[in-house]
Amino acid sequence: MSLSYSRIVGCGGYLPAKIVSNDELARTVDTSDEWIFSRTGIKQRHIAADGELTSDLALEASRSALAAAGIPSSAVDLIIVATTTPDVIFPSTACILQAKLGAGTGAAFDVQAVCSGFMYALATADAMMRTGAFRNALVVGAEIYSRILDWKDRSTCVLFGDGAGAMVLTRSEAPGILGSRLHADGRYRDILAVPGSVRGGEVCGSPYLTMDGNAVFKFAVKVLGEVVDETLAAHGFERSQLDWLIPHQANIRIIQATARRLGIPMQKIVVTVDRHANTSAASIPLAYDVAVRDGRIRPGQLVLMEGVGGGFTWGAVLARV
Ligand code: ACO
Secondary structure, three states: OOOOEEEEEEEEEEOOOEEEEHHHHOOOOOOOHHHHHHHHOOOEEEEOOOOOOHHHHHHHHHHHHHHHHOOOHHHOOEEEEEOOOOOOOOOOHHHHHHHHHOOOOOEEEEEOOHHHHHHHHHHHHHHHHHOOOOOEEEEEEEEEHHHOOOOOOHHHHOOEOEEEEEEEEEEEOOOOEEEEEEEEOHHHHHHEEOOOEEEOOEEEOOOOOEEOHHHHHHHHHHHHHHHHHHHHHHOOOOHHHOOEEEEOOOOHHHHHHHHHHHOOOHHHEOOOHHHHOEOHHHHHHHHHHHHHHOOOOOOOOEEEEEEEEOOOEEEEEEEEO
16 A cells, blocks of 8 residues: 555644734834725734743644644654744754654654745645655744734835745555745845844844735735645646645735636635734745645645745645545
């Protein structure tokens, strides 16, 4: 019996308890609910408590995904965490999560591809599962962007939120994950970055997120459209065969422009950016979890997930769920 594919058998999400509405933000920075909602579709974001770490958010999402899968943490032999906001420089957040979960001594590492991080992590986990060397993988996107935002910069601080999403993959005779496409173009590294670094005990350069919003917008719409077609064509599917498109949740206008470009109706697109804002690597698994739990995504359906983010990086994963 050959078990040469991986299948998503459980998902989970976690959002910190504190919710900050646009109106609340407008009390501390010169903005308004009208400006934020009309430009981005965002109404609110969740913000981690002072003592909460990225690995804590990841832990809650992972427990929920493992419970949904009916797989004990001791059976997980691969953990990949996608994050741009790790607990510490090292060890990896995946290693910290493994210890918090009591998940044995399988492989554990982080991937850093910013808002495409979950696509990179899921594609990597799938490739590793297909070698036959791993049985159950836990793939997590977890972020606390509130700690890398300049809360005095209205052009960036209104866009992001904190959260974590997780998926459990198990080895399977049939797909499961059908395939993926990943890309990067480092020539665009400056349009979205946290350019600071730690040197000799000091922060050099800005430790806050900087962004050229218009350049990001155009780049995102272009590559999000292209990677949908590229991934579908590679596996012999048409756009019309997709049951669900789960794009990275950065901005409703980016999502709508991508949908228009592809001729995919908004009813087939999962949207959480209104409630979650942009949670970077957590946004796709969080959106997937919402749509599984509210009954929209059902077994046997064809789902395409796609992300784009700093680097610039972009990618998609196609799955029969
Ligand atoms: N509240 C009120 N006014 C604001 C705010 C704010 N929060 N932020 C900016 N403004 C002002 C600007 O100062 C500017 O004022 P000015 O004309 O007097 O100079 C005015 O609003 C217009 O600014 P623009 O940048 O032209 O606004 P635009 O309509 O392009 O929207 C936005 C900006 C929402 C950032 C848009 O460019 C965008 O969505 N870009 C994509 C960025 C994104 O989603 N990034 C997420 C991370 S990337 C990723 O996940 C892929």
